[in-house]
Amino acid sequence: MEKIAVKIDDLTVAYNYKPVLWDIDLQIPEGVLMAIVGPNGAGKSTLIKSILGILKPIAGSVSIFGKPYKKQRKHVAYVPQKGSVDWDFPTTALDVVMMGTYGKLGWIKRPGVKQKKKALEALEKVGMLSFKGRQISQLSGGQQQRVFLARALVQDASIYFMDEPFQGVDATTEVAIINILKELRKAGKTVVVVHHDLQTVPEYFDWVTFLNVKKIATGPVKVIYHDDNLTKTYGINYKVSIQK
Amino acid sequence: MTNAQFEIHLIASLVAIACAIPGTFLVLRKMAMISDAISHSILPGLVVGFFITQDLNSPWLILFAAITGVLTVVLVEKIQQTKLVKEDTAIGLVFPVLFSIGVILIAQYANDIHLDVDAVLLGELAFTPFDRVYYSEVDLGPKSLWVIGSILLLTLVLLFAFFKELKLSTFDAGLATSLGFSPLVIHYGLMSVASVTTVGAFDAVGAILVVALMIAPAASAYLLTTNLKKMLVLSSFFGVFSAIAGYWMAHALDASIAGSMTTMLGLVFLIVYLFAPAKGLFAVIYREKQQRSEVSLITFLLHLQNHSEPEERHVKHLNEHINWAKVRSKTVLNLALKNNMITIDHELVSLTPKGEEFTAKAIEYILTNEEGLIEDMKKDFFLFRG
Numbered sequence: 001m002e003k004i005a006v007k008i009d010d011l012t013v014a015y016n017y018k019p020v021l022w023d024i025d026l027q028i029p030e031g032v033l034m035a036i037v038g039p040n041g042a043g044k045s046t047l048i049k050s051i052l053g054i055l056k057p058i059a060g061s062v063s064i065f066g067k068p069y070k071k072q073r074k075h076v077a078y079v080p081q082k083g084s085v086d087w088d089f090p091t092t093a094l095d096v097v098m099m100g101t102y103g104k105l106g107w108i109k110r111p112g113v114k115q116k117k118k119a120l121e122a123l124e125k126v127g128m129l130s131f132k133g134r135q136i137s138q139l140s141g142g143q144q145q146r147v148f149l150a151r152a153l154v155q156d157a158s159i160y161f162m163d164e165p166f167q168g169v170d171a172t173t174e175v176a177i178i179n180i181l182k183e184l185r186k187a188g189k190t191v192v193v194v195h196h197d198l199q200t201v202p203e204y205f206d207w208v209t210f211l212n213v214k215k216i217a218t219g220p221v222k223v224i225y226h227d228d229n230l231t232k233t234y235g236i237n238y239k240v241s242i243q244k
Numbered sequence: 245m246t247n248a249q250f251e252i253h254l255i256a257s258l259v260a261i262a263c264a265i266p267g268t269f270l271v272l273r274k275m276a277m278i279s280d281a282i283s284h285s286i287l288p289g290l291v292v293g294f295f296i297t298q299d300l301n302s303p304w305l306i307l308f309a310a311i312t313g314v315l316t317v318v319l320v321e322k323i324q325q326t327k328l329v330k331e332d333t334a335i336g337l338v339f340p341v342l343f344s345i346g347v348i349l350i351a352q353y354a355n356d357i358h359l360d361v362d363a364v365l366l367g368e369l370a371f372t373p374f375d376r377v378y379y380s381e382v383d384l385g386p387k388s389l390w391v392i393g394s395i396l397l398l399t400l401v402l403l404f405a406f407f408k409e410l411k412l413s414t415f416d417a418g419l420a421t422s423l424g425f426s427p428l429v430i431h432y433g434l435m436s437v438a439s440v441t442t443v444g445a446f447d448a449v450g451a452i453l454v455v456a457l458m459i460a461p462a463a464s465a466y467l468l469t470t471n472l473k474k475m476l477v478l479s480s481f482f483g484v485f486s487a488i489a490g491y492w493m494a495h496a497l498d499a500s501i502a503g504s505m506t507t508m509l510g511l512v513f514l515i516v517y518l519f520a521p522a523k524g525l526f527a528v529i530y531r532e533k534q535q536r537s538e539v540s541l542i543t544f545l546l547h548l549q550n551h552s553e554p555e556e557r558h559v560k561h562l563n564e565h566i567n568w569a570k571v572r573s574k575t576v577l578n579l580a581l582k583n584n585m586i587t588i589d590h591e592l593v594s595l596t597p598k599g600e601e602f603t604a605k606a607i608e609y610i611l612t613n614e615e616g617l618i619e620d621m622k623k624d625f626f627l628f629r630g
Contacts, residue, residue: 016327052422070424078422085416089272090470099412103423108405135470151419 003030003065005159005190006051011060013043013050020046022214024060028192030158032207033185035195035221039234042212044194045081048161052078064159074104077157079148081164087137093147094132097122100154115154122150127176142173149177159190166197178204201225248373253488255372255388256505259445260457260483262396265403266438267458268479271466272414277332278435279458281320281339282313283442283451287346289313290443295353301387306443313439314432316342366502367450369491388448395444399437403476406430411472453502457483460509464516467523482512534629538622540568540576542606545585548595549603557593582628598625 006028013021021043028034036044049055051062053069064072077100100122101115123129126146131139139147145165152160160181166174181191185206195201201208202221210216210224210233217229245253270276289312293305316338323334372388384390403410413420413427420427438458445454465478490505497504518525547566548557556565563573577593580586585599595603602625609617622629 049418054418054421073422073424076422078419080416080418084418086272086274089415090466090472090475091411091415092470096415099416099419102408102412102425105408107409107425110408137470 005030034207035205038211075158077152077155079162097150100151122153142169251373256487257484260487261480263457264479264483268462271462285316285339285342291349309443310439456506467520
């Protein structure tokens with residue numbers, strides 16, 4: 001059996017004693033490009049935030065390659081929802097990407113020439129090199145998302161978590177992002193994406209998890225992505241044409 | 245300038261810089277009002293500290309007051325976490341209560357000492373040169389200078405050491421957590437620095453000016469730069485400038501020093517708000533007007549491109565076809581002429597080759613959903629902007 005990148009056991013997370021995730025057991029194999037799908041309020045972002053230690057679960061445990069997250073930080077990169085930060089913050093695209101290098105630097109140490117070079121390479125990869133000096137509020141939604149992706153790329157991680165990277169981006173950016181994610185998978189990385197567009201799941205991803213407060217199903221898209229699971233997750237009759 | 249005046253300038257400038265640094269981060273974290281809360285609620289801390297040490301010059305006083313400052317922040321957060329009231333309400337609940345307790349304590353037990361409400365609110369900058377530090381008969385300078393100098397030094401050391409962490413946790417606390425930096429530690433570190441600075445500045449400039457020195461320079465700098473380091477430098481500069489200019493204004497008017505400094509801070513913000521090159525009020529109005537006439541111009545050129553029929557291109561009837569008022573049509577026509585986009589022959593308007601080229605490109609961008617690029621094109625084609 002393939003290596004397990006992320007193993008979640010009996011995870012329950014609550015906001016003000018109201019559970020938003022109930023008893024989740026989930027294993028994410030190494031090297032998959034996985035979508036997490038589910039209706040609004042299903043706990044998709046919460047699941048990612050709990051894996052990353054941003055939220056404290058009331059029960060259960062998470063391990064990354066067999067060890068707790070705290071020991072594996074350097075192997076994990078995170079792209080939060082675009083709306084989670086203040087884009088009017090006085091900083092440039094390049095500076096935001098440099099932030100991705102802070103984790104490996106640790107406390108107090110400053111980023112130097114090496115970090116800057118990495119950040120520039122990442123900006124080039126997402127096609128944003130010419131915008132490196134641009135203040136971040138002067139970027140379009142799609143460009144901001146690319147900057148976030150570049151910031152994750154410089155983390156040089158083994159596992160990437162992305163919270164709705166396609167939200168509010170134009171078609172060109174969506175294609176650019178998914179191509180980079182596919183490249184990451186080819187390089188053996190594990191990529192986990194909170195995703196909303198059910199139509200594109202079979203085209204973009206090879207692995208999927210259905211989530212609605214509880215885990216409904218998880219596995220290869222070819223096997224488990226069907227109307228049955230969609231109906232169980234969204235509670236209404238779903239008909240999607242799955243292109244195999 | 246007398247020696248005392250020089251010392252006042254120095255103290256005021258150091259206070260201004262020491263306030264501008266935490267103030268910049270408070271403004272960026274949308275926590276400006278917290279500084280108001282801290283500056284008021286440290287009063288009971290000062291009084292209690294005085295009861296325990298029986299010495300107004302004790303450094304323990306600063307510590308006690310700073311702890312009350314951090315306690316204020318904690319109380320505000322706890323009340324807010326109940327979700328029963330919002331943050332601003334929580335702030336409005338906490339600090340008046342703490343401040344009043346301080347006022348009552350002073351009135352009841354400390355009437356005969358140098359701790360009165362006037363001094364608390366407005367400070368006594370003019371008297372700071374008289375309260376001096378001596379080391380075996382040698383005059384080492386005003387006490388305030390030593391206090392605020394040490395606080396500024398501490399603030400600068402922390403700023404240089406943790407600049408990266410401060411920036412990251414202010415911009416994206418989620419990423420900071422996932423990378424292993426504790427935004428909570430940074431948060432309370434910043435609150436502690438803000439509290440200590442407030443206490444240190446208190447003596448010299450009072451509670452109201454402390455708030456003004458923390459918020460107004462940072463808010464002005466925010467409108468002028470898109471770089472955090474420059475924002476820190478600019479807000480320090482605005483703080484120092486207002487402090488010194490305010491001092492001379494007070495001198496000239498024979499008015500309150502703290503009041504004049506705060507007024508200067510307000511004036512500086514007003515000027516920046518009106519005239520800032522990119523975000524200022526006039527810049528925005530000008531840009532909107534320019535935008536409006538340029539969009540009209542492009543619409544007009546596209547109309548010419550789309551219609552070869554003479555009646556659609558007649559100067560006199562243009563406004564009817566595009567449904568514009570006469571004045572607007574005339575402005576746009578003139579702008580197009582000035583930019584060599586059109587020619588008028590026998591009252592019929594036609595595009596020049598340059599106009600043709602421009603509209604062809606514009607149409608292409610519109611069709612491919614890249615309207616943003618039209619903005620860049622304007623630089624190449626327009627001799628005169630709208």
